[in-house]
Amino acid sequence: MKKFAYELFLLGLIGVVFAIAAILDPRFLSKNVQLELSSEIWELGLLTLGMTLVIITAGIDLSVGSAMGLCSVSLGLCMHANLPTWLCALACLVTGLTAGALNGSLVAFMKVHPLLVTLATYGMYRGFAEGLQSATTNAPVDASEGIKSLAAGTFPLVPLLFAALTVWTAILLGRTAAGRGLYAIGHNEEAARFSGIPIAKLKFWIYTYTGLLAGLAAISYSARRSATAEAGMVIELDVISAVVIGGTSIEGGRGRIAGTLLGVLLIHETRQFVDWYWQRSELTLIVIGTLLILAVLGHRFLFAQNPKTR
């Protein structure tokens, strides 16, 4: 049980949020309200899967939100041109893949610090998205019926895809040579290199994977609302917060998908409740910030006696 002490701590925190909600307004816990508010969790969840891998290698990807915007615009263009649904979705995913691959190449092969690379592309991708939109449709494009049914039809493809990718990512981390390599890179890149771990290859793929997830998140977002350059605005901060709250060390080497999932749930429920009950977005910012600090301190407190996790 000790291995999952931190995950239990997070469950406790989520319990506290629900308890507060139950006292203030029990309607928040009803199935209908939860379902209504749940739509946004998928985008956050998808992006955290890639971000967990990236942060485990002591990297960071600030550009996920902007990449999502760019993907959403390319999806909008395709829908505007009345292309078939599968082609629209494919174009969106390829855009994400390309954006991620550019980050990955710069980090892995050119060996530029990920913070610098993704700070640059954070601006660039959003700029491309806005420029492209104003040069063409000049307005958000409403989602086509096909795209809508992909995300919220009778067959909930996005949630199912998220579940499948979660399992896949967890297995990749915990049960494969690649996953072991990612942890090794995060702890000590030099020693990992001396052990023959293919560092550049692994790094390239995790940034590319994160880009692909941004494409998926863009489909989910556009289906719910519309295809726009605004998609994924400031979501990167929630994504990074969720991953770190989930117990992934920002210094690399430590983290699990289970923790990330709980982090996503905690951030999501807290945000939704604060938004829904008080309807003040500035309060949300303060609450999320407090949560982040609480989680980090909680982690330190839980493992202070244990020299295993310094």
Next chain:
Amino acid sequence: MNRTPDPIITIESVSKSYGGVEALSEICVDILPGEVHGLCGENGAGKSTLIKCLTGVIPPETGKITVDGTPLRHGDIHAAELAGIAVIYQESTAFLDLDLVDNLFVGREIKKFGWLDRRAMEKRALAVMQRLDFTLDLHTPLREFSIAQRQMVEMARACLRDCRLLIMDEPTASLSSRETKTLLGLVTQLRAAGVSVLYVSHRLEEIFQLCDRVTVFRDGKLVATTPIEQLNRDQLIGQMVGREVDVLTRHKEHTERTDKIRAKITGLCSRGRFSKISFEVRSGEILGIGGLVGAGRSELARAIFGVDRYDDGEIQIDGITLKKGSIQSAIEAGIAMVPEDRQHQGLILPMSVSENLSLTILAELTKYRLLHHDREAERVQSLMQHLAVKAANAKMEAASLSGGNQQKVVLGKWLATKPKLLILDEPTRGVDVAAKAEIHRLIRDLTEAGMATLIMTSDLPELITLSDRIEVMCEGEIAGQLEGGTATEEQVMRLAFPRGEAQRT
């Protein structure tokens, strides 16, 4: 010495345990003014724990430590510093991007009207460097110094402070023999100035040369404190290991050389590092590379293993030419390397022993693209048994192992790949006698089984007894060849020193 002077430091029945394992139990030692007090014991015997108690890094659980009759506040680093206890650690703790002067005065800068007084600091730094007879540039960032040079800076830093007791933890582990000589001279000088030195070393020659008395620990317990005149080498080793160990004796008939050339290096050049290096290593042969620190041995090892690129030349393993600067292709070709820096290059300290051991053979442990955990556990178990790694279990963090056991894990992770050529760069630095003997035995056994071994070492007895042949490097070039076993330390050193410098030392 007719009457015994009052000790400056008294350690009375100090105990400390980690998670139920006693690291120190009821230790009593006193240190006299102006004595060099040796501290010996195998890795894990409790030497480091005692040092941490003395310097206030950790508080002892029971017992007390007094300095000049005043009890020392336990677990208080500043109190220990104020009492005049200074320490030079095994691994340098320098600030690599600051220059020598800044490093000397870090935390105790000389100030004038609140501003740093650079000039005064430089003056004092220069004085200390001159007193110690170190020739290092004051304005070079420490990153550009070798590990040995960084260690010299640490010593100078300790000397800048008025210390009563200087603790030296394996100070010569990474020094060349010339630098070691300088250091030993410095210790004698300190003693003359009335400073006491607690000297921890695995190099018994140094203990005998320097120390007045020697204390031996075994498994956290005090074995004895004995004046050095009353001990000989075998007795000291006996105290440490509790049995007689046959260290560094050469197996007569172990050289069953075959003619199969495993590794062939032709005309290897790397600008500013080494040039025109050519040699062959046969299956079943140990080739030693000797030379001073900075002669280019580690650089050569790194180039062969594909860590660094080289400008010219060729490396062949079993007749197949290697790709330049690619560790992966070197590993595929069957090269393994135990690197110089165990803690940063050899191991991933926060990961478990098991994860470290399996890191090089992950592909082999994969089935249907998934890691086979049972098979991993099996392989790790058999490796740990084969190497006699002392660890409570394979899940333990590698950082918690003693130096010797850590090195066995590094060796193990590479033996797991069944290499054709094993490169060892300073394989027994900071490793105790018993573990060293075990590592030597392993190297021999594996080489006899058909591996080719390349060993770079500053430890002359090790170089001579372990190698079948020796190539000595000097300033990046091969200065000459010697036969292993029959070569003398003088012969090696004569080749190792640049012409014209041999007379100075």
